[in-house]
Amino acid sequence: MSIIIYQTSVSPPARSALMVVNILGIKVETREVNLPRRDHYSQEYLEKNPLHTVPILEEDDLVIADSHAIITYLVSKYGEEKHESMYPKDLKIRAIIDQMLYFDATILFPRLKTVIYSVVRGQGISREQTADIQEAYDVLEIYLSKNIFVAGNEFTVADISCIATLSSLDCVLPVDKKHVNVNRWWATLNKEKWYKEVNVPGLELFRSFIKQFL
Template sequence: MGKLTLYGIDGSPPVRSVLLTLNALGLPFEYKVINLFGGDHLKPEFLKMNPLHTVPTLDDDGFYLYDSHAINAYLVAKYGKDGKESLYPKDLQQRAIVDQRLHYDSSVFGSTARAITFPLIRENQTEIAQAKIDALSGVYETLNLFLKSTDYLAGNNLTIADFSVIAVLSGMVVFLEVDARKFPNLAGWVQRIKKLPYYEEANGSKVTQFTDFLKSKNFTIV
């Protein structure tokens, strides 16, 4: 295989989802942290790889790909072996369920999370409307439903859908904890994901950069 290089920042949920996938596949890779505030993503050499100047960006020996969902699916399709193919199943019906969960993550969960975090990060607002937290609770309820009869979000096998969702959820608990009494299936799933041998390195130790930053905003829910 060629050289894999991932460009990103620790605070980004999509970047952390790719780190989870790379680690789950046991792939050797180089992780290059991009200084967004310093404009690294706007330099010509980065724009050549990704004209949208976003992270994560993957360089697979000269093949460039961006968007975490696309990257994760590509990595499993190309490098998944020895049972790891199940992270993005080849069976069309099983894969369709994974895709549905990924679309839910990128649209509903992602938009709900951004509605809360972007005003804090980009506009320095410190008040969060209760309605936004209620919407987040609604997402938790849906995720809890997805897990009603399975161990993981898209069935009884771990998939890239789990990586995408945990990367977002692990940051959102700053605003709303996963109450095991209200969301028992979701709470159990979180604990299963946290027990993965590579979880702490790929997500747990890195999400604190994001959560500490959010807490520093001293926000209030009104």
């Protein structure tokens, strides 16, 4: 039984999956998906994931093509007792974590994706896009004004998803100092081994890529 993760480290969702792998200390095979070469549009890839997105997790006959589903699956299956708080069995706590995973999936990441497409196409960042990103920062600030982490006072998989996206958004539109709690939360996470070993290298690649269009 082996786990294969198709990924590219410039991708925030791929980084979130690999950060969880790092935390859990599990062995996986990673396969680089070359986006400029359009590997994700190959027939083989599309058979696994018709949405042609990264990452994909493949384990025997199981294929998961969403980073949020991947990280909850990995923690649920391979997490040890010390990882329990990352995605607890308690349904009420899990619902709050899921809520913040959906916040990343429906608010943070779509706003990053939209602005990347705009910038790469030479259209720049519109006022509406700027306002949307600032609104996302404002909402995250409210969540973090009540808790240490995004889904409560324990570190969870939702923090991993959100920080992968937020740190990438910051490359396009920096998080303002007024977002005190967002910056405090980020400063806490960026001290961690998994953040330094996985997110930082991928984030630098993303920053270099996007910088050429700004």
